[in-house]
Amino acid sequence: MSDIFSLAAQNLSSPIILSFALGALAALARSDLTIPEAAAKAMSIYLLFAIGFKGGVSVVDHGVDANLALALLTGALLSATLPLIAFGLLQIMTGLSRVDAAAVAAHYGSISIVTFVAASSVLEGSGIASEGYMVAVAAVMEAPAILSALWLVSSGGASGRMDKDLWREILLNGSIVLLIGAFVIGWISGQDGLRDIQSFIVSPFKGVLCLFLLDMGLVAGRGLRSAGANLRPGVLAFGALMPLVGCTFGLAAAWFLGLSLGGTVLLMVLSASASYIAVPAAMRVALPEANPSIYLTLSLGITFPFNLTLGIPLYLALAQAVIGP
Amino acid sequence: MSDIFSLAAQNLSSPIILSFALGALAALARSDLTIPEAAAKAMSIYLLFAIGFKGGVSVVDHGVDANLALALLTGALLSATLPLIAFGLLQIMTGLSRVDAAAVAAHYGSISIVTFVAASSVLEGSGIASEGYMVAVAAVMEAPAILSALWLVSSGGASGRMDKDLWREILLNGSIVLLIGAFVIGWISGQDGLRDIQSFIVSPFKGVLCLFLLDMGLVAGRGLRSAGANLRPGVLAFGALMPLVGCTFGLAAAWFLGLSLGGTVLLMVLSASASYIAVPAAMRVALPEANPSIYLTLSLGITFPFNLTLGIPLYLALAQAVIGP
């Protein structure tokens, strides 16, 4: 137990978390500090490329676990199921309309890749290995949740606007393509490739993550400042409760798959995290009546910082207790 | 004496200075070379974060000097006093209107953080240590000069437009928040934090500084080309004289504070340098009648290159002569 606290304390004093806090405070204090949009996008491309590439290389090293296909399937199932649970919870805990609740639920079935990156970075710092193919699982978990949400809406009588273009946009959205693409590049070019670009994608990684989280803090803080006051307590509570529910499902699935300690933590993190890139865009097209300030504020203003600060050390401690070190 | 020249020569042939010169020449020759605004802003964020963080870490290492509070106070006083001297000089040397002279004076009380960064980099290259908290002194010196300038205007009968919003904008402007924030992050996360992000914020630092100065050269060159011809000789002379006056005050203050050689040079550089980010913005709001092309051209086109090329080695030689090595 004291372990959790020391891990949490260590996590909270890392430059990564402190950078996020700085951004959030600056935004709440209405400082004019901003990271140019192009720079933030460039950093996210860097992070996706690096994490995908390293995942691919590590698959070469450790071979493809027989479980790869099973892990992908499990990930897709988790992503499709979690929205149903989230929707149920929202019905109980909040007075959100059916459409708003479905839109929020979609976010929690899908994943936040930055939370995944931050967790990988904590694992690496603690010397805990994980399955390289977890980045492929992350990619697979992005989309199914959207379908579940649209099904929830349509089973309530209304209907979302799902067209062919939206399908392509979801499945070929930039983050998925880059993550999977870099994974394949890492897989093909292996250790030789890694040696070539190591000092670009490995050494500066944590530093770039700091600046990226500074920006995330700014964005989350601005969101909280403008929309936070309108969120009811029940909705806010959901933002901290749902990750705990999600991580339990992730833990069970990881146990079923026989993942390593690191892989278990990552699957818990994926299940606990909420999308704030792919899903909001899809919701604006498919469910334009849903209020974006609810789902964006919840996902980015509550759940993301919760996972980043308390969640990750907690999931690690839980996984250690269940799986052993 | 020969030391000054060899140091100056060495400084002039460093990639940092040469990059600035390249930018200035390209702009004067009307090349279409440009650094995208977002990239320049991203580099300045990187530099502020790195310099703040390293300052914070070095405070952990060397402990907080009993003089920290005194140094901050002295910095604030310097910043508030220098505009009065600059204003007096401008009255004598130039025919600028009271409002224009006050606006220029505000710039010279405040500081240029890039000059500070360049000086740190020269000190580091010569193996000269300095007080880590000098970055906090730099932050404190940004704002007081603005007040002095507004006082100068209002004591002349007219009055600047100072409102609550402007206060917040000045005190919470992005550079100050980032510099102080990174300083605190470095302080909290210490050597452990530094180890994590070292290969991001330490190794590539000088290279990023080169590209940033290339952009500064482009901007300064463009400013000189379009506004340079309109500046009277007296105004131009002020741009090279005032740094010498400022550095003398900085030297005296450093001697009073008992700063190390490195700290002395940095305080001289802060006093000698002129703002070109925070103060111009504040002047556009508070003194819109003042002509921006005067203060921007002076600060960025004359004083910045003067400090960068001749000033820094000169202040170092002076400090060595007075304080000893």
Next chain:
Amino acid sequence: MSDIFSLAAQNLSSPIILSFALGALAALARSDLTIPEAAAKAMSIYLLFAIGFKGGVSVVDHGVDANLALALLTGALLSATLPLIAFGLLQIMTGLSRVDAAAVAAHYGSISIVTFVAASSVLEGSGIASEGYMVAVAAVMEAPAILSALWLVSSGGASGRMDKDLWREILLNGSIVLLIGAFVIGWISGQDGLRDIQSFIVSPFKGVLCLFLLDMGLVAGRGLRSAGANLRPGVLAFGALMPLVGCTFGLAAAWFLGLSLGGTVLLMVLSASASYIAVPAAMRVALPEANPSIYLTLSLGITFPFNLTLGIPLYLALAQAVIGP
């Protein structure tokens, strides 16, 4: 011969080429993956600065070959001559109008600096040295081809719009100024300068090149998708044939100059590559009637990937066969 294939295979599985392929595939599949324009421009500035600087430093190390002036002259001649040959081939192989053919020809006399950078990186990876001043030759080869093209048009009765401004724009365009400027900076600051900024311009170089080529792939793929279908087979064939013609001229010139193996490969690459930055801009001003989608698609969609994937290993094998290792 088997050497060519193994080299080509190795080249094709390098992260650099795979990143280009990823970008091209993503664009052809209409993914919304994009690299912000500012980030792409920042990366190209980084690459130009790094390659120029390293060239300059290596000139200090190895001394200026007596052949430098001769190499520059030869480069200029190649750039002026190749458009005439390209124009002849286009007349034979395609039904393009005189203006369109001349515009395309100008691109093939000029050079693609990214192809040059990629080739340098392959040489470096194979431990093959080359003359540092080849970057100066590259700069010299940018412009003469434009003159030849305008002469081709005017000798056909029509006339391009060549004014004083356009001259300055061509000769002082950002890429040339940065390349030559960084070359001179590297030359002046030498090994000392390189030590200062090594971990910025050397270590992460290949990684940045990967992301830059990812963007080039996206742009090339988008170009092919929208304009590819309109290009006749003859035009497409020209895009793959002309590099082979160009490289032969480059090889002969290198042999005449007595260049090293590395220098020979680089001169072949310069001759084989086609401009897609400086020349298209000049053509829009001087020959606005020429259809940009023809020359941009050919140069970026056909010739660039051809050189990147097959060309570079082929030219290296040819040079080894002729010059010896």
Next chain:
Amino acid sequence: MQTHNAKRVEITIEAIMQRRLTQALLDAEVTGFTVLPVLGGSGRSGEWSRSGQVSRATGMVQVICIIRPERLNTLLDAAFKVVNSHIGVVSVTDCQVLRAERF
């Protein structure tokens, strides 16, 4: 200089809908338009600004279409179908153009 009557239609719309809008315009044979970036704004759904965004979910663009007066209704019908269920604003101004053969 000879000018001709035309209409200038300005459509402010969510960036994610841009492709759908321009496709609808092209389908209605409106082949001339220009897209401007938008930094921020305010409307019934509140204020927003580009610097407060992580994703393309909430940005906007402005699509400007200059068109012959007789084709205005075709354009508005096509645009309306796309913007109808989304936030956004459509305005029309009378204007004069040079080189009318281009429209």
Next chain:
Amino acid sequence: MQTHNAKRVEITIEAIMQRRLTQALLDAEVTGFTVLPVLGGSGRSGEWSRSGQVSRATGMVQVICIIRPERLNTLLDAAFKVVNSHIGVVSVTDCQVLRAERF
């Protein structure tokens, strides 16, 4: 398609004054506007361009406001107080809007 008369007000103003202008608009209950980035320009205070800037001191933005005709004066009064002492330009055009209930 049914359209309604409205006014399109275009205010080009220094970026540092943007917040003060939009706040004045909101205070005057003008809650609909769109902000466009500006690359450069020229006026009585000379030419400038975004690529010649290190700071936010000298950039500009364009604020576009579509408003019912009867509210125009309120808007212009509010805007004028802010732009008066600063460089910048205000122009007003007649326009037609769809979905008038939005304004």
Next chain:
Amino acid sequence: MQTHNAKRVEITIEAIMQRRLTQALLDAEVTGFTVLPVLGGSGRSGEWSRSGQVSRATGMVQVICIIRPERLNTLLDAAFKVVNSHIGVVSVTDCQVLRAERF
């Protein structure tokens, strides 16, 4: 609030021609204009978008000029010489301005 008649001219032109256009305007003593960035567009020469560019060869900008009605022809003549052989669009709208002494 007192307003005055003016013309708003909007010229969409290739970015590489911007300098030549603004120089022609300045030569014709048209010293007030604002330049806006353009993300993409479509016209007789097809569709293009800023994200599909490596070079400044194919981008566009929009130059907006507010001018006294009696100076319109001078402006159009100057602009026409530059845009004539290039792709691009010129439109003119009637407008009202505050602070007429500025134009």
